[in-house]
Amino acid sequence: MSSASPFVVVRVPCPVCGRDVTNRYIKTKSYIVQNRDVDGRIIDVRWLNPEFQHVRVQDYMLWVCPHCGYADTKGAFRDGEERDRHFDLMKDKLLEATRAGEPVIESLRSGIHYADEIITPESAVNAHLLAIYTRQLLSPNLRPHERLAQFYLRLGWYRREEWAESIRLSKDQAERMARVKGTWNDLPETEQPCLRKAVEHFNRALALPEHRGDPRHQIGTLGLVASIHQRLGERGEAMGVKRQIFEIAREARNERNRVLEEGGRAEQEFGRERLQQDVEWLTNAIEETKASLKQIFDEIVAEETPKVEQELREQRLLLNLPLIEMWRKEGRFHEATLRALQEHVELTQAAMNAPPPGAEVESAAAANPAAPEPEFKPTQSFRMRLKGLIDRIRRGE
Numbered sequence: 001m002s003s004a005s006p007f008v009v010v011r012v013p014c015p016v017c018g019r020d021v022t023n024r025y026i027k028t029k030s031y032i033v034q035n036r037d038v039d040g041r042i043i044d045v046r047w048l049n050p051e052f053q054h055v056r057v058q059d060y061m062l063w064v065c066p067h068c069g070y071a072d073t074k075g076a077f078r079d080g081e082e083r084d085r086h087f088d089l090m091k092d093k094l095l096e097a098t099r100a101g102e103p104v105i106e107s108l109r110s111g112i113h114y115a116d117e118i119i120t121p122e123s124a125v126n127a128h129l130l131a132i133y134t135r136q137l138l139s140p141n142l143r144p145h146e147r148l149a150q151f152y153l154r155l156g157w158y159r160r161e162e163w164a165e166s167i168r169l170s171k172d173q174a175e176r177m178a179r180v181k182g183t184w185n186d187l188p189e190t191e192q193p194c195l196r197k198a199v200e201h202f203n204r205a206l207a208l209p210e211h212r213g214d215p216r217h218q219i220g221t222l223g224l225v226a227s228i229h230q231r232l233g234e235r236g237e238a239m240g241v242k243r244q245i246f247e248i249a250r251e252a253r254n255e256r257n258r259v260l261e262e263g264g265r266a267e268q269e270f271g272r273e274r275l276q277q278d279v280e281w282l283t284n285a286i287e288e289t290k291a292s293l294k295q296i297f298d299e300i301v302a303e304e305t306p307k308v309e310q311e312l313r314e315q316r317l318l319l320n321l322p323l324i325e326m327w328r329k330e331g332r333f334h335e336a337t338l339r340a341l342q343e344h345v346e347l348t349q350a351a352m353n354a355p356p357p358g359a360e361v362e363s364a365a366a367a368n369p370a371a372p373e374p375e376f377k378p379t380q381s382f383r384m385r386l387k388g389l390i391d392r393i394r395r396g397e
């Protein structure tokens with residue numbers, strides 16, 4: 001066994017109780033993330049030193065003080081830059097709760113074994129739960145929404161892994177969760193509630209005055225919100241948020257371009273170079289947003305089209321499926337689908353408005369006497385569905 005270690009071990013005073021605590025972080029540039037889920041969860045990494053391939057980097061994100069139960073990022077422990085908005089209040093509440101032997105904090109602390117050679121997913125989950133729970137000691141309007149959102153999102157990633165059974169809860173942990181649930185009523189036990197909590201807290205953070213007027217921050221946060229909606233399968237919501245990003249970026253870019261054109265005091269105040277960097281960054285954001293809107297839209301079309309086609313077939317409406325297929329192969333996907341669907345709507349309407357059989361269709365019957373008269377009775381839900389799809393496709397253009 002080599003003596004090499006992937007970790008840097010650090011001893012610092014806990015910012016809450018003041019006692020020295022030992023924590024560790026992974027050496028920088030020692031691995032490369034190979035794959036991520038749409039909302040950022042690491043799927044796999046490649047360690048530069050293959051000896052460390054068994055180390056799960058995501059389990060080292062939070063530091064913990066075993067004495068008082070403070071759980072937070074390395075940055076918050078070390079220099080305070082990343083600390084909560086109302087850190088001092090949280091600190092008082094946490095010390096008070098620890099002194100009183102608060103049962104949830106006690107249970108979670110007993111399930112965190114950071115001194116072991118490897119931090120297990122179970123320890124990491126308990127650290128995340130502790131980070132969330134200790135913030136909930138504050139009244140809702142004083143909680144650090146952005147940090148809570150991040151903790152919930154990460155907890156959601158663990159829940160996803162549990163769901164996939166790549167992590168199996170030990171008996172000890174199952175009992176611990178049962179105890180915690182006794183006090184923590186809305187303990188999120190599956191992925192969905194974690195992600196919904198993350199969205200809720202990101203949105204509350206966006207509403208805070210300090211984040212208004214900071215387009216980079218708004219766009220970054222909204223980007224995460226959109227990706228969570230995508231993960232939840234809420235493509236319509238994701239597209240709505242992406243459009244919000246698009247508007248914010250466009251407006252902010254116009255504003256900066258205007259200042260650059262006018263020059264003078266406003267330009268001096270912001271700094272020409274910074275304004276130019278902003279314009280470049282915003283332009284990238286606009287392009288990326290356009291591309292991802294198109295991608296989500298393609299996903300909707302790809303998922304919805306076969307369903308509509310199937311329904312149309314069931315309704316015995318004659319469909320030119322080979323033509324649609326040909327358009328697709330030519331890469332005219334949006335255009336082809338939109339046109340095909342519009343055609344269907346027209347056909348549908350024509351069929352709905354058609355006079356009773358035999359009234360005035362002699363010529364059509366004469367032209368092709370072998371073809372049976374299609375009996376078309378669109379149901380209400382079918383019509384609604386078709387209309388909804390067309391509307392969504394139009395909005396996505």
Ligand SMILES: [Zn+2]
Binds near residue numbers: 016017019068069070
């Ligand atoms: Zn402490």
